[in-house]
Amino acid sequence: MSSNFSSSGQQKAARWHPPSYDIRVETIPIPEIQHPDDVIVKVKLAALCGSDLHIYRGTGGVDKLHTCGHEFIGEVVAVGSSYGKEAAGRPALYSKLKVGDKVVSPFTSNCGECHVCRLGYTARCPKGALFGSPALEGGQAQYVRVPTAGGTLYNLSDSSTWSSALPKEVKEQALTGLSDSSLLMLADILPTGVFAATQAINHPKVAPVITGRPWPLCFNEAGTIDTGNEVSFTDEDKILTVAIVGLGPVGVCAAISLLDTLATRNIPFRIVAIDPLESRREKMKVVYDTLSTSLERVVARKEKVKDCTSGVGATAVLEVVGNNSALTLSYELVRAFGVIVSVGVHGDPPFPLVGRQLYNKNVSLDFGRCPARAMFPPAFDLLVKRQDIFGTVGQPANLIDRIVSLDDAAESYRAFDKGEVGKTIFDPWM
Amino acid sequence: MSSNFSSSGQQKAARWHPPSYDIRVETIPIPEIQHPDDVIVKVKLAALCGSDLHIYRGTGGVDKLHTCGHEFIGEVVAVGSSYGKEAAGRPALYSKLKVGDKVVSPFTSNCGECHVCRLGYTARCPKGALFGSPALEGGQAQYVRVPTAGGTLYNLSDSSTWSSALPKEVKEQALTGLSDSSLLMLADILPTGVFAATQAINHPKVAPVITGRPWPLCFNEAGTIDTGNEVSFTDEDKILTVAIVGLGPVGVCAAISLLDTLATRNIPFRIVAIDPLESRREKMKVVYDTLSTSLERVVARKEKVKDCTSGVGATAVLEVVGNNSALTLSYELVRAFGVIVSVGVHGDPPFPLVGRQLYNKNVSLDFGRCPARAMFPPAFDLLVKRQDIFGTVGQPANLIDRIVSLDDAAESYRAFDKGEVGKTIFDPWM
Numbered sequence: 041m042s043s044n045f046s047s048s049g050q051q052k053a054a055r056w057h058p059p060s061y062d063i064r065v066e067t068i069p070i071p072e073i074q075h076p077d078d079v080i081v082k083v084k085l086a087a088l089c090g091s092d093l094h095i096y097r098g099t100g101g102v103d104k105l106h107t108c109g110h111e112f113i114g115e116v117v118a119v120g121s122s123y124g125k126e127a128a129g130r131p132a133l134y135s136k137l138k139v140g141d142k143v144v145s146p147f148t149s150n151c152g153e154c155h156v157c158r159l160g161y162t163a164r165c166p167k168g169a170l171f172g173s174p175a176l177e178g179g180q181a182q183y184v185r186v187p188t189a190g191g192t193l194y195n196l197s198d199s200s201t202w203s204s205a206l207p208k209e210v211k212e213q214a215l216t217g218l219s220d221s222s223l224l225m226l227a228d229i230l231p232t233g234v235f236a237a238t239q240a241i242n243h244p245k246v247a248p249v250i251t252g253r254p255w256p257l258c259f260n261e262a263g264t265i266d267t268g269n270e271v272s273f274t275d276e277d278k279i280l281t282v283a284i285v286g287l288g289p290v291g292v293c294a295a296i297s298l299l300d301t302l303a304t305r306n307i308p309f310r311i312v313a314i315d316p317l318e319s320r321r322e323k324m325k326v327v328y329d330t331l332s333t334s335l336e337r338v339v340a341r342k343e344k345v346k347d348c349t350s351g352v353g354a355t356a357v358l359e360v361v362g363n364n365s366a367l368t369l370s371y372e373l374v375r376a377f378g379v380i381v382s383v384g385v386h387g388d389p390p391f392p393l394v395g396r397q398l399y400n401k402n403v404s405l406d407f408g409r410c411p412a413r414a415m416f417p418p419a420f421d422l423l424v425k426r427q428d429i430f431g432t433v434g435q436p437a438n439l440i441d442r443i444v445s446l447d448d449a450a451e452s453y454r455a456f457d458k459g460e461v462g463k464t465i466f467d468p469w470m
Numbered sequence: 471m472s473s474n475f476s477s478s479g480q481q482k483a484a485r486w487h488p489p490s491y492d493i494r495v496e497t498i499p500i501p502e503i504q505h506p507d508d509v510i511v512k513v514k515l516a517a518l519c520g521s522d523l524h525i526y527r528g529t530g531g532v533d534k535l536h537t538c539g540h541e542f543i544g545e546v547v548a549v550g551s552s553y554g555k556e557a558a559g560r561p562a563l564y565s566k567l568k569v570g571d572k573v574v575s576p577f578t579s580n581c582g583e584c585h586v587c588r589l590g591y592t593a594r595c596p597k598g599a600l601f602g603s604p605a606l607e608g609g610q611a612q613y614v615r616v617p618t619a620g621g622t623l624y625n626l627s628d629s630s631t632w633s634s635a636l637p638k639e640v641k642e643q644a645l646t647g648l649s650d651s652s653l654l655m656l657a658d659i660l661p662t663g664v665f666a667a668t669q670a671i672n673h674p675k676v677a678p679v680i681t682g683r684p685w686p687l688c689f690n691e692a693g694t695i696d697t698g699n700e701v702s703f704t705d706e707d708k709i710l711t712v713a714i715v716g717l718g719p720v721g722v723c724a725a726i727s728l729l730d731t732l733a734t735r736n737i738p739f740r741i742v743a744i745d746p747l748e749s750r751r752e753k754m755k756v757v758y759d760t761l762s763t764s765l766e767r768v769v770a771r772k773e774k775v776k777d778c779t780s781g782v783g784a785t786a787v788l789e790v791v792g793n794n795s796a797l798t799l800s801y802e803l804v805r806a807f808g809v810i811v812s813v814g815v816h817g818d819p820p821f822p823l824v825g826r827q828l829y830n831k832n833v834s835l836d837f838g839r840c841p842a843r844a845m846f847p848p849a850f851d852l853l854v855k856r857q858d859i860f861g862t863v864g865q866p867a868n869l870i871d872r873i874v875s876l877d878d879a880a881e882s883y884r885a886f887d888k889g890e891v892g893k894t895i896f897d898p899w900m
């Protein structure tokens with residue numbers, strides 16, 4: 041254990057009080073190890089996320105006082121008895137994680153060793169929980185307890201425990217070269233953006249454009265089926281049109297991930313990024329300029345998609361908002377035989393579409409929470425690659441609006457909820 | 471043109487009269503060529519399909535008198551002026567199709583040469599229409615007009631215009647060896663079953679089980695990402711569990727396609743086939759026995775899925791019914807991070823799920839009509855391969871219940887609607 045850490049002390053934490061709109065910075069006990077797999081993390085930075093607003097507004101379906109926040113990075117200051125010894129058959133971190141390690145956490149915990157985690161569906165681990173909910177105290181505090189930490193955390197101090205396609209020397213540089221605010225993007229928004237893009241690119245309804253071969257020949261290795269009656273694709277047929285509905289930080293990350301993947305794989309694309317807020321559209325334009333790809337990119341208030349596809353619509357729509365008006369717009373924008381990938385957090389209002397609409401347009405829908413721990417490898421590689429965007433707060437394309445003291449949590453939630461400020465980071469030691 | 475065919479004559483046709491439950495066999499004019507791309511087909515056999523019942527019952531959203539039926543095979547007896555000459559850049563059939571050719575039609579017409587058709591999404595061709603609807607007279611008649619026939623039809627007389635993975639000699643045998651009742655399965659039910667299975671097998675949420683690598687590494691070529699922290703899959707993790715909701719002929723075809731693909735690719739699977747009707751479950755058991763695969767297959771009334779997956783649920787659910795109770799059951803059966811593939815025809819009742827349910831379970835949904843023309847290649851190959859099932863009416867595993875005269879159409883619709891008879895074929899010359 042770290043010599044300068046005592047779990048018997050007190051700490052500051054931003055706490056949500058029911059029923060709504062009530063955030064208080066309070067002094068509470070520092071969390072303690074409760075289970076051999078737990079670790080305690082001293083929080084270096086924690087961020088405010090759009091999905092925090094569901095609970096803030098009282099529409100999150102919860103009513104219990106708790107510490108807020110599901111995006112944080114920090115340093116391990118105490119470990120449970122599982123750590124520091126052989127852990128055969130368990131993820132490597134259950135033996136290797138130690139006091140002093142710098143870590144980033146996904147926004148949900150996961151054990152890393154059950155059936156669900158083995159398949160990479162870490163966001164739905166039966167042992168897991170969302171940080172900053174009644175089920176698990178959050179990271180907008182000075183210290184946070186991380187359960188099943190050997191499955192949950194990404195150890196930024198030991199590249200041998202990463203999953204990454206990066207060369208060894210790039211990994212080594214990344215250990216020291218990345219800013220904390222940049223690494224904080226890994227907790228939620230960057231993997232969630234990559235998750236949205238990954239689902240779209242790998243969806244069977246998108247396969248003809250990706251492979252250049254019609255449905256269902258796109259699923260066969262080239263040449264196994266003689267294409268007797270088919271006509272060759274035109275250049276326009278080969279363009280993947282993707283609409284992004286919602287240009288908050290996750291929507292921008294989805295665009296960055298899409299552009300990077302499609303440009304790398306040399307797939308022609310057209311991305312139409314849509315948001316009603318001018319400030320968000322302006323940020324998207326700056327990010328586009330930074331990425332400097334030569335392909336078609338449009339930022340619009342809405343509904344430019346049909347204009348630039350001769351009325352066909354988008355092959356994929358990324359819905360990054362999480363309400364019925366975004367879903368309805370996505371349905372209007374998607375082509376027949378297209379896919380809507382929704383990573384927004386949805387609530388309980390009646391679904392805005394009926395079965396006949398979905399059947400008549402042959403629409404696919406992908407819902408759900410990003411398995412952020414599983415998405416770390418591609419998200420981390422993208423973070424390293426795009427330091428021109430993620431690296432430094434204040435760079436024109438950077439997604440962080442401000443870094444403030446945790447003491448300002450109540451006012452920050454209020455202003456964030458009103459749209460007066462963008463992505464906000466708390467420094468609990470400022 | 472055929473010497474024994476005159477388009478100025480009269481024919482028998484089964485006609486739907488609004489508002490509901492009113493089928494009459496009437497004498498009407500033989501259809502004529504209306505457009506250079508049309509052909510007239512003399513119908514050899516036409517089938518009754520579960521989805522005919524939407525219009526029959528008056529719930530199909532249409533109110534215009536028309537000839538019924540969207541499943542038929544026959545012989546070309548007249549061709550428009552497009553045919554018999556060079557048709558550069560068009561599908562081969564626009565030049566090669568000729569009087570006397572034996573053809574099978576998909577249940578919707580499609581031009582074969584627009585953007586939508588080139589991508590293989592033939593069921594949503596902007597020029598296309600559903601046979602047996604107010605938009606296009608159907609095939610439960612002695613003759614039927616097929617628009618854009620060079621894109622629509624599959625020429626069973628000329629294997630050079632097929633798309634198929636079959637060796638040349640097998641194709642040649644198929645030209646003469648397949649029964650008409652067997653070929654009629656290509657019009658709708660077999661490609662729709664293959665469509666359901668294909669969507670499930672190629673869905674990104676199913677990829678970990680198919681590839682044996684976790685999300686999202688399942689999308690990378692092996693070895694590009696070092697899997698530092700992951701734990702190996704168990705044997706159970708590698709089993710693909712699929713539930714099929716609805717064991718009508720399409721559901722059985724979906725099961726056959728799944729079993730064939732998964733066995734061929736050596737992917738361990740567990741198929742749970744569900745229907746409330748004992749007669750359908752019994753048919754499914756006979757088909758299973760005929761397929762004689764060694765892997766786990768269960769036929770059940772419902773909800774055996776969780777028992778045999780330790781409560782996890784099915785990775786994919788094929789919903790082959792098309793109503794809200796089937797959708798709701800599919801949601802109950804599907805695992806977190808699973809996919810529901812719906813090929814049933816859905817109507818206008820409010821959607822039975824809300825966004826929070828879909829988000830909380832990370833569910834994907836694929837809706838829509840089979841692009842039957844595009845699915846002909848794998849469906850045809852499966853038809854040839856599984857003649858033990860599809861070949862002969864009266865074989866225990868065959869999906870056809872009876873062949874009757876078109877004169878019996880009204881009584882057949884009544885009995886089919888009541889569930890008193892199964893898949894029924896009309897011979898309009900009997």
